[in-house]
Amino acid sequence: MxxxxxxxxxxxxxxxxxxxxxxxxxxxxxxxxxxxxxxxxxxxxxxxxxxxxxxxxxxxxxxxxxxxxxxxxxxxxxxxxxxxxxxxxxxxxxxxxxxxxxxxxxxxxxxxxxxxxxxxxxxxxxxxxxxxxxxxxxxxxxxxxxxxxxxxxxxxxxxxxxxxxxxxxxxxxxGLDAEAFVRQDADSQWLEALFSEYPQLSGKPIILMPGRLSRWKGQEAFLQMMARLVSLRPDVHGVVVGDAEPGKQHYLEELLAMRESLGLTEAVTFVGHRSDIANFYRLAAVTCHLSNKEEPFGRTVPESLACGTPVVAYDRGGASESLNAGFRQGLVPADDVVAFAARVADLLEADNQISLPPEYxxxxxxxxxxxxxxxxxxxxxx
Structure with missing residues (x-):
C-alpha cells in the first residue's frame, strides 16, 4: 500500500x-x-x-x-x-x-x-x-x-x-466538498421558492430520500417505511429527490402508483432531479438510506451528516461504514422497515450528536x- x-x-x-x-x-x-x-x-x-x-x-x-x-x-x-x-x-x-x-x-x-x-x-x-x-x-x-x-x-x-x-x-x-456541504440553515430564498412550488412541505418535519430512482436504491422500501412512520407521526412529510435513468421512467410511474395504494399521496412528494441537494439536507429532519443491497459507499450518508442532518441506514456496506464513523445511532438491521420507521421517529425527538471524520x-x-x-x-x- x-x-x-x-x-x-x-x-x-x-x-x-x-x-x-x-x-x-x-x-x-x-x-x-x-x-x-x-x-x-x-x-x-x-x-x-x-x-x-x-x-x-x-x-x-x-x-x-x-x-x-x-x-x-x-x-x-x-x-x-x-x-x-x-x-x-x-x-x-x-x-x-x-x-x-x-x-x-x-x-x-x-x-x-x-x-x-x-x-x-x-x-x-x-x-x-x-x-x-x-x-x-x-x-x-x-x-x-x-x-x-x-x-x-x-x-x-x-x-x-x-x-x-x-x-x-x-x-x-x-470526499465531499466542505464548502458545499456545511452546517447552516437552508437558504431563505431557496425555501421561499421551494414552498411556493410545493406548499405541502411548509411547516412539516421533512423525511428525505435522495438518490436516482432505481429498484436497488430502495424507494419502494421508503414508501413502505413512510406508511408506518405516518401512523406514528402524522405530521411528517416524505420527499424523494432524484429522477429515473433514461428509458426507465416507467419505474417512476410504478412508485407513484405504490404511493397512491399506500395512501401516501398527501404525505410523500417526488421532486425529480435537483442540483440543490445540500439545501434539501439542511431542510430535512432525517435523511434515509435504504439500498436493498450492500452499497459500495453511499455518498448521501456523509453529505447529510456534514450538513448536520441525522441519517438512518441499513447496517451494511459503505453506508454502515460512514454511520459507524459519524453517527452510530442511525444504524438499523438490514431490510427491517419496521425498525427503520421506529428509529426515524426516535431521532425526530432526540438531541442528535454528529461528528464526521476528516477522511470523508x-x-x-x-x-x-x-x-x-x-x-x-x-x-x-x-
Whole structure:
C-alpha cells in the first residue's frame, strides 16, 4: 500500500491528469470526477476528462478542466474501435497519469496504454467505485498499476475476488466538498421558492430520500417505511429527490402508483432531479438510506451528516461504514422497515450528536490521490 499523506500537503510538481469515465450526466462517480477535476485545477495541475459528454460538461469546463468527447460509454465490441484514436490522443496529451473510473473506458484505456512506450507513457490508476461482477470483463479494473478502493467493503471485495495484493490498493473514501456541504440553515430564498412550488412541505418535519430512482436504491422500501412512520407521526412529510435513468421512467410511474395504494399521496412528494441537494439536507429532519443491497459507499450518508442532518441506514456496506464513523445511532438491521420507521421517529425527538471524520472530505481525498500519483511517478519501473 502506498504511504498515507496529510491533506494539507500539495503535490510538488505540476501534473497533467486524464480521467476517463463513460459520461457526465449525474451520479456519484460523475460528481466525484468533476469535483476532483476542479480541485486539480485549483492546486495548479492540468485536468483533462474524456467521456461521451453530458449535462455536467459545462460545469467541468467552467471550472478550468478540458473535456474531450469520445464514445467510450457503450458496452459493446464496437467500443474497441476507440483504442487507436485514444492511443493517439494520449500520445498527444503527454499526460502524467491516466485515471480510469469505469470498466468500458478502462478496457479502451488499457489496450491503448499497453502499446505505448513504457519509458514515457503515463502511469495508470483505477478506482473501484463498486463491487463489480466477478468476471473477465470486470477484471480490467485490476490491471491498473495501482488501484484505489472507496471503502473498506470494496477493498475486501477486491482482495477476495480479484486477488489484488493489498500493497497495490490504497483506501481513499470519496470526499465531499466542505464548502458545499456545511452546517447552516437552508437558504431563505431557496425555501421561499421551494414552498411556493410545493406548499405541502411548509411547516412539516421533512423525511428525505435522495438518490436516482432505481429498484436497488430502495424507494419502494421508503414508501413502505413512510406508511408506518405516518401512523406514528402524522405530521411528517416524505420527499424523494432524484429522477429515473433514461428509458426507465416507467419505474417512476410504478412508485407513484405504490404511493397512491399506500395512501401516501398527501404525505410523500417526488421532486425529480435537483442540483440543490445540500439545501434539501439542511431542510430535512432525517435523511434515509435504504439500498436493498450492500452499497459500495453511499455518498448521501456523509453529505447529510456534514450538513448536520441525522441519517438512518441499513447496517451494511459503505453506508454502515460512514454511520459507524459519524453517527452510530442511525444504524438499523438490514431490510427491517419496521425498525427503520421506529428509529426515524426516535431521532425526530432526540438531541442528535454528529461528528464526521476528516477522511470523508474532499481535501483529504485529493491529497491522498495525488500521493498515489506521486509515488507511482517516483517509481521508474513501468
Amino acid at each position: 502506498l504511504d498515507a499523506v496529510n491533506e494539507t500537503e500539495a503535490s510538488p510538481r505540476v501534473l497533467k491528469v486524464v480521467q476517463l469515465l463513460p459520461a457526465l450526466n449525474s451520479g456519484g462517480v460523475e460528481r466525484g470526477t468533476v469535483e476532483f477535476a476542479r480541485e486539480l485545477v485549483r492546486l495548479g495541475h492540468q485536468s483533462v476528462v474524456i467521456s461521451h459528454g453530458g449535462r455536467m460538461v459545462e460545469q467541468l469546463e467552467a471550472e478550468g478542466s478540458k473535456h474531450i468527447a469520445m464514445p467510450i460509454h457503450r458496452k459493446s465490441l464496437g467500443s474497441l474501435w476507440q483504442v487507436r484514436p485514444l492511443r493517439r490522443l494520449l500520445e498527444t496529451l503527454q499526460a502524467d497519469v491516466i485515471h480510469v473510473r469505469s470498466r468500458v473506458p478502462a478496457w479502451i484505456a488499457w489496450l491503448a496504454w499497453r502499446k505505448m512506450d513504457p519509458a514515457s507513457r503515463p502511469r495508470l490508476v483505477s478506482t473501484f467505485h463498486g463491487m463489480y461482477s466477478v468476471n473477465a470483463y470486470s477484471a480490467i479494473m485490476a490491471k491498473a498499476e495501482h488501484c484505489i478502493a472507496i471503502s473498506h467493503c470494496v477493498k475486501r471485495y477486491m482482495v477476495d475476488n480479484y486477488q489484488i495484493p493489498e500493497s497495490k490498493i490504497t483506501l481513499i473514501p470519496r 472530505y474532499l481535501d483529504h481525498q485529493v491529497a491522498s490521490t495525488l500521493n498515489v500519483y506521486e509515488q507511482l511517478l517516483g517509481n521508474s519501473a513501468h
